[in-house]
Each structure stands twice: as structure tokens, then as C-alpha cells.
Amino acid sequence: MSERLFIFDTTLRDGEQVPGCQLNTVEKIQVAKQLEALGVDVIEAGFPVSSPGDFNSVIEISKAVTWPTICALTRAVQKDIDVAAEALKYAKHKRIHTGIGTSDPHIKYKFNSTREEIIERAVAAVKYARRYVEDVEFYAEDAGRTENEYLARVIEAVIKAGATVVNIPDTTGYCLPDEYGAKIKYLMDHVDGIDRAVISTHCHNDLGMATANTISGVLNGARQVEVTINGVGERAGNTALEEVAMILRCHKGIDIDTNINTQKIYPTSRMVSSLMNMPVQPNKAIVGRNAFAHSSGIHQDGVLKNVQTYEIINPKDVGIDDNAIVLTARSGRAALKHRLHVLGVEMTQEKLDKVYEDFLKLADKKKDITDDDILVLAGADRNVNHHIKLEYLQVTSGVGVRSVASLGLNISGEHFEAAATGNGPVDAAIKAVKQIIKRQMTLKEFTIQAISKGSDDVGKVHMQVEYDGQMYYGFGANTDIIAASVEAYIDCINKFRK
């Protein structure tokens, strides 16, 4: 019987810290339920003291989810721990995740403290959290750059104080796989009482080594891994759940397995990408669009003769089904409902009726409706409360002529119109918006992404606009790419602090 590795998913905490990827509580519940179906052991649901939104999300996720442990993050501060305990009150299985920086730069510059004082604060936080819950995880922030001997002293002290899980984050993504593995082994060999706690990995991908470091940690004794769907996370992201799960599934010799239902990996990846408006790079391992696409002649020839020539994973094992029913204008409500269910999206009959209506309109414009199209339609009501809405847009453009755009905006019920010329259709349309919304805003980033293949496809647009010293992120999706761009721009403006 294989040994068991616990999967701690932090998509909703570390993953959600990515600027522009914030989810509302309803979306977080949707992701949490999908993570439960996927089979994760622990869901880190938020950092309750950081905002009322995070506090509320931890409460609602605790109510919505049954099997996984719900975890809430804190600093080594009593107030944080009080608030986390309150947020976890409905969780059936609960964990407080508390900790403090242990590397010399953290001790000196962040806390202006000493090594001894940091140990005292760590111990006090763990003891305080144990007054509320049985399951307390301690993180030694920047453990990747913490000297092993001192780290072992910290870990020994917190286990003695009652920590049940000890998290060894490579916060800056600095470690080499051998170095990180050796760190875990050092703790296994030198910490008294290490058998009373589970060692957890938490690796960031700044040097592209998050998954390699995580696996090295597991090979050296860690039995929990902290991961996110699609590897989302600040900067270069966190370790990707799907990569760890499939490495262990493919390398049977490691003889360690997880509770992950791998067939739910792809739908979960699509859901998170769609809700966070965060495209998955096409060559991303396991879930990228090209992960199973054999394009070279030699590979295609081999795969046609026998898939084992070039394929180490059957795409069906991660939930990619080439034979999945493609929805068209003739598909009924039941087919749409079933597809949404497979993608992990449940909705009321009223909302389903509305999505079906939009689905038929889209199906009139394009032949085959893909999973991505459906997820965009399911999330289309995200903008209903926006006070600025695009009413119409007309653009003329071509080669050798300046583009002209005219558009109408509805701002809190009032109608405004403007027209402008520009260096291309998007430039003209944005200049027209700026004539109505007279603010000093600068477009900083503009990404257009066609969802899959055909020229009739729905295009997604991501934008970043700087206003009043702040960066705002917007998203638009439309079969008309100019309209999607204007929608993304307006989405940014709707988020400006008034």
C-alpha cells in the first residue's frame, strides 16, 4: 500500500493574491466545492484578518464544504488568530496556519528582532492558536534562506508548543532542488519530536523550480505539499497541484499517492483560469492547450502507431475528453446544464435560463461552443452591477485609413455618446471612451487571447490601467475583439476607487 501525501491547496489564499485575479465570495465557494470534488485534503480559504471579504469567504467556504480541512492564515499575532478562529467557526475540520519569518533578512529588516525573540513569538503564537483548535500549522517564512541549524531549533520549539504541521516555505523561490530536499532531510534527522508533526512543502516558482523542489521535499520526508491550481500565485506563482499529482501517478516507483481524482484536474484548471481571468500558457505541463498536441510529423506518425511512443499520460486520465459532446445551436438546456456540471458549475434554474439564452445567441455566431465559451457565459453576469456599461459601438477601419469609432455609454442610467479617430480600431474606441470619462488614466497592459481556434471564436481581453497611482485590472470577452477590448477597459474604470 502506497504512502499518503496530503494535498493542501492554497489557490484561494496564496493564488488569489495575484493582482487582478481576486474572486468574490460566490466564485470562491464554486472553486472550493470543485477542490472538494477534486479530492484535496486541505483548502486554505483566506487570511481572515486582512479584509472583511476574506473573513466572510472563510465563513462561507466553511459552510459549503464538508470533507476537506479548512485552513485560515494568520501572522504570529493574537488578534489575527482570534479573527481566524472566529472565521473558522462553521468548519467541520479546521486548522489555523500561523507563522513568522525566520531568515536573517526577515528577522533583521522586517521585525528588527533577534533569533531568540523570533522563537519566543513563534511558540507563543502556536500555543495561542492551540487554545482554539487542535490542528495548528506553523510556517517559517523564508525557510528556504534560513540557516538549517536555526530552522531546526524553531521547528523543534513549535512542535513542542503543539504544532501539528510544520511548513517550510521557499518564499522567494530561491532554493535548488537538492538544497531544498537536504533542508527537509536535515529537519527529519535533527528535530526532536519531528514524528509528531507532518512536514509541509510550500515552494514558489521564481526560478522555475517550484515543482522540482516540492518533489525533492517529498522524497526526503515531507508528507504535505502546498500547491495551487495551474500554479497560480504571486510573481512566478506556486507549485502546480496538477504537476505534483501526475508526477506521483506516473512514477509508481516513488510509491506515494494522493487522494486526487485526476479526471477532475482539467475541468478544475479551466474553472480557475476562467474565474480568475488568468490564461493558462499553451505549453503548461498537464493542462496547457498544447500539452497533448503532437504536431511534428515524426511524433504524429509514432502516436498513430501506438500512443505509448510519445505519450506518458493518457489525456483522459486528467479529464481531457476529445470525444466530449460539442455543444451547438441545436443543443438543449439539459445538455448545457450537464456540461456546466462537468465543468463544476452549478446554478439556479433562473440563471441557467439566462445563460441558455446567451448560449443560443453565441451559437448563432459560431459553430461549436467550447468549454471556455461556456465558462465565459456562466460568468457573464459579473458585470451586472457595473455603473458604466457599453451600449453600442461602431468602428470603421482598414488599411491606409485612420480608424473611426463611435460609441454610447450608459453611466448610472444616463446616456453619453462620443466619437474619435485613432491609430487602429482599439485606439479609436478607447479615445472615444476617454472623451466621456475624463480622467488621467494610462493603459499599461493589453493582452488579447483567442480562446481556441476558429475565426468565429470568442476573444478574451485582459487589461491593466493605471489611475491615481493604482493599477486596475479588467476583462472582456466577445466574438468581436474590439468590443471585448472596450469592455475590458470599462471593466477597469468600473473598479476605480471613487
Ligand code: KIV
Ligand atoms: O510563501 C510563503 O512564505 C507563504 C507563507 C505565508 C505560508 O505564503
Ligand code: ZN
Ligand atoms: Zn507563499
